[in-house]
Each structure stands twice: as C-alpha cells, then as structure tokens.
Amino acid sequence: MDMENANHEACDRILEARPWWTDVKLAQDVIPGMQKNRIFYSGPPIEWDRMCRPQKAAIAGAMMFEGIIDDFSEAEALIKKGEVELDINQNHNSIGPMCGPISASMAVAVIENKTFGNFAYAAPFNTGRKFPMYTGCCTAEAVEIQRWLSEIWAPATSKALQAIGGIDCRALVGRSMLMGDEQHNRNQAATSLLVNQMIGGYLKIDLPRDTFGELISFMLDMVEMFYGSPHLAVCKAMMDPAHNIEDSSVVTKMSSNGVEFGIMVSGLKNQWFTAPSPKVINGFYFPGFSEADANPDIGGSRIKETAGFGGMCIAASPAMCLLVGGKMKDIVKQTLDMYEITITENPAYQIPYLDFRGIPTGIDVVKIVETGITPVIDTAIMHKHENFPFIGVGLTISPMECFEKAINAF
C-alpha cells in the first residue's frame, strides 16, 4: 500500500469507530496481563530512577491501595527488588489520566468499539480536586476514595450499565460538543448527559435510596468532569484499530510521563518516538500556585488529542478562552492550524462555531514536519511534588523532535 492509501485506511477506521461504555470491572478481571504485583502507568516507558516525583507517588498510591505497602517510602525497595513490576498502560489496552496509575483492584471503565470488536480500559476515575491518585496523591484519603469506587460505585454502576444496555459514547460526545465541550479540559456537558442516562440505569436496579444518592452526588456534584476518564478509553478504542497499518504516517498514540513526551505512528509498529516533556504554556494557575510549582507536561490523556479532541478542536469550547487565555479568534486559529496537520474530519463530532465542521482527524507526521505545526494539547497542570491535586490548566505544544524522529524511521 502507498502512504496515501494507507492513511485513508487508518482514517476510515477512526471514522467508523462506534465506542460504547459497556461495563465497569476491576482491572484484574479485564485488563490483559494485570496481576496483584503489577502497576501500570502513563507511557512512554521510563525507569523508576528517572521518573518524576508525582509519577512515583502515584505508583506508590496504587501499591498502598493494593495493601502492598503502607507508605510512599516503602515503594522503591520493592520495585528495585522486582517484587512489584511496572509497565505502561499502552502495552495493556489501558489508559489513565495524568500519571495514570492502574492496579489490580481498581475499578476501570470498559469501552467496546463495536465496529471492530476491540476493547479499551480507563482508570482511575476522576475524583475531583481533593484526592486524585492520578496527580500523585498517595494519602489515606486517596486510597479510601479508590476503595469506595471499587467496592460501592463499580458493582452498582456495572449493573446499571447492563440494565440500560450500555452507553453509546459516539452519540453522547457528539451531543455534548454541540453544548460547548471539547472533551479534555471541559466535559461538563458530557458528564451531565452521562448522569442523565446513569440515573435511568440506577433506577432499574435494586439499590438502597442512600446509595443511589451517594452515587449520583459523587458523579455530578463532586466531579463535574466525571466523563473525562471514560473518554480516555473511548479515544483509545477509536485509535487502536488504526494502528499497525503498513506505510501509514498517522499518529495513533501520544502520551507523556512527565519526563518524556512520546508518540507512536501507525506504520512504525510499536516504537515510541520521544522528546523531553515540554513545559505547559498559557497556564491558568489556581490560587497559591505558579509556574514554579509545575511539573513538565504529563498524561496518558494525550490520546484525546490523538483522536481529534481537546486542543485539536478547542474552538468547540468558547469557555476555554477563560482558562487558557486569549480570545475566541485565538482558539479558532489554533483549531484551524490543526486541520493543516490532519488528513480528514470526523463528522460524528462537530464544532458549531466553525459551521459544524467535523473535528480534525488523522494527525499526520508528514504534514507536521512539512508545516512546522505540532498538535496542541489542552491539559491540566500537575504539581512537581506529591500529594497535590492538579494546580491549573494550560496548553502543551507537542515537541517537533518526536515527529522528526518518526519520519526518519520510515
């Protein structure tokens, strides 16, 4: 196949994706290769000694949750002895926000791409600004909220999803984009639509009234961006069938571990192309925090931009002007730039302000190197030390070096 046809094949597979949220399970029951002594994190792969501090803490938090250790300080010895094994989510059909720690007993969203029959799994769920393990919190509170998710929320939500036959995420996301979401830093509309459907599911199952209230208030009141984590697996389930098409220059994975930013390209097998993680720019910091506190770019959620969401279609979300600075014309310009480096548009997800154009789809390393434009990522900003929630939001310009390395590898 020549490159043009290979790229069309890759893009067709992305456009044809029909991701459904079908279940919530424990990681050990669904994620290939997951075991009690394994912790997965956001790639690209990196050795323990080179990891950033919050990434280490997130892994320690997952080990505490599994009852392997009681404290952050105990993690390193067990990992260096090989008693606890680390691997990246991307090797196991899984994906997580920010540091992305996933362990055996964690509740994960099960997303099925009904067109191709592939599955993707996302965790941890968004737990608000209080105790997110995925930003490097390894406190008792962070562990406790994961336990509540696994023991209370997950079984009930699994039954509720079965009762309503799952959630058609293509339809849900398509509608939410008409309501101002871009699906990375803003998914309030998607979360509201999701909770509407989940209420129907919870009402169909035998659930104590108090538990019902607890479930709904968790998803809606405490975490207005609850849909953010499941959408990671939605994007991964959309992108995985587009990988491994010989000669295709379409980017199928982007992820950052806080030290290195990496990409994979469809026609270049499972090779990571990396560059140092860039600083997050245009940062809007929460009170008490500044750029001096920030870790470099980190997160498995760059899969959202890979699929065309977030910074790729930021013009879908006028509210983002308030968060990342600038005016409407700036976010329109940013989105128009993203069309310069993509192959097609996805009509299932439309941008109202651009006369309902489909989101830019099929990031092409050839176009990136030719134009000098790289994908822009809409991201939360993480503290460089452990035990902080995210400290702001901003933009990441993905580093050109990754894309140049990919071209050289063809």
Next chain:
Amino acid sequence: MKQTSAVYQLFKSRLAIVNIGLENLVEHLADFPVDIIQVDWRPPASAKMNLLKKIQVLKAKQPSEEGR
C-alpha cells in the same frame, strides 16, 4: 549620499506596506493612512532538508516498487 536621498523620498511618498506572516503586526497600522497588503505565509518547517527529501521519497513510493 544617493542612497540616503532615496530612503528620504520613500518616506515622503505614500507608503504601501506588504506584511508577510504574523497578522498582528499590521493590526496596529490600521489607524494610519497606509495601504496594507497582508500575505498569509508561514516559514516552512525548520527542517531539515534531509527530512523534506525523505518525505518526497515516501510520497513517491508506489505499491509496485515494494512488489506488493
């Protein structure tokens, strides 16, 4: 001396400005009586001739060349 005179003549005449690239440079001239032509342009990738040559080869590659 001759050159100085030519520059002086230029600024005595009505200016016509051609701006290539960043638009915000001409936004500030909008209040002045000058003619402006904006050219939509951005520098080609910082690359790297070897990468651009490689891309040309990749684009030209036909299935038959690979025997597929």
